[in-house]
Amino acid sequence: MSLKSRREGFSLRDYLLFSLATLATALLCACAGSVPVAPGEALRAMASALFGTAQAGDPTQTIIMGLRLPRVLASGLVGASLSLCGAAMQGLLRNPLADGSTLGVASGASLGAVMAIAFGITIPGLPQLGVMGMAMLAAFASLALILALAWRMDASLATNTIILVGVIFSMFANAVISLAVAFSGPRLRTVTFWTMGSLSSSGYQDALTLLVALAACGAVLLLSGRELNAFAVGEDNARSVGVNVRGVKLRVMVAVSVLIGVCVSIGGTIGFVGLVTPHMARLIVGPNHRRLLPAVVFSGAIFLMLTDLAARTILSPVELPLGVVTSLIGAVLFVVIFMRTRRVR
């Protein structure tokens, strides 16, 4: 009997399998590119960097450690974070179309980041934190605003209403971003960075920031699997079985906003990631969040690392913005899921 009850969670074997797949993908992405590197060579370069025996001027060393690894790490961590956020919001709102980009949270975060730069909001000594903090705050404010608006229009929070409000909010936020860019001129990076994300310039510092955020917020979300199951079945039902509905909602919203804020301030808006991976992971491990959330962390990392690989190799030497590729995949899937949810009703 006790064996049976443990079955709902993610077993040690599952963790091992998924981590293995993630590491293998990371290695593949570090090796492949305009200059292919053999896996053994790549591992050797990483090992020598780790033990401080690297020789300056070794080209393999520069390619792997200097160029590819930070980018692979950043894309894996952003993929894991955005996917986890998507899965959590889809459970919380009982809405398979919810994602940072479809709900307008990512655009809100971009707006916050752009405002921080345009008005020069910084925290002394920690220049990056001003942008990041604003992105987080704006993400939370947008999420709260979108949900409040959607709730006022339709208290049952129907799938379509939330998405509609999210898309409209997204357009509005992007318009304000363009406006801010037009007025502030050279101080801002190009507007496309905030509307179409890319991880081509991320470094180890970014990867570390992402890792810390994912560890902290990921823990909060992964430990809320049972509560998210209850929400996914229905909010009234969640209340009846004893879930602290308000507390959990707030907890999940804060964790999601912080994660999206960090991701956006580092990589801009990389849309639909949180839509694609939970959907695929559900096909493999089912809808139970106690399995889905851990599965989504790994598969999200795998998905975005591979997508980033495709973005930089498919039309090589031309590099596609990562957000363009994810949106191409995501928009198609959005339509597929939307059609299916309509058929059910």
Next chain:
Amino acid sequence: MLDVKGLSVTLGGQQIVHPLDFTIRAGDWMMLIGPNGAGKSTLLNALAQGLSYKGSVNFDGQDVRRMKARERARRLALLSQRHGVGYAFTAEEVIRLGRYAQTGFLRGESGEDERRVQEAARLCGLENILHQSVLTLSGGELQRVFLAQVFAQDPRLLLLDEPANHLDLPFQHQIFELIEAWLRTPGRAVISVVHDLSLARRYGRTALLMDRGRVAAQGEAGTVLGREALRVVYGMDVHAWMQELLRGWEDK
């Protein structure tokens, strides 16, 4: 067991439920009856703390509003009539959610929880569809899954919103029999919204008749469902109509 004093609900500036009082004792099955829009479901949702209300709801002398969510769920549970499950959870997973209040932040389900889940499933005749997705179940099966969930939850007071709505006759009968059997264990009580007045009469021990947010009559079910009270609230001679319906069933 449950003591309700001066409870009223206002939604969007409109008073849906006017101040009312009632008491539920162990063993009671109180039927909330009245025409559409009388405020029955609103009252039930307020009792389940799904809506804000004025007045007090005390469970064994404790204010329900101040209870922690898990604490409250060990005392009362709501079976609502709308189940819009959005994902392909198995019936077993939905039933298992009923044990949530017994788990903790880091404490998962125990063998005892699992035993309760299986027992509730067996009671509701769901053994064969436990591993089926709830999206593939019929309305009757889905309602029994949620009934099994509240049984697994093991509260002392059950709040039911039209438990047999839209169900075929055999399921309707089965669900009411299951609830009546559940109620036989001492220390338990049921409040249910029921549209079918025949069912209210057959299973209710007490009743609360509502009319546009106010109490029209309350007390023993037989008295509340009396000819005059129903005529005033429903605007028709309910008794005569029920008897006429019944005559259609007489063997010729």
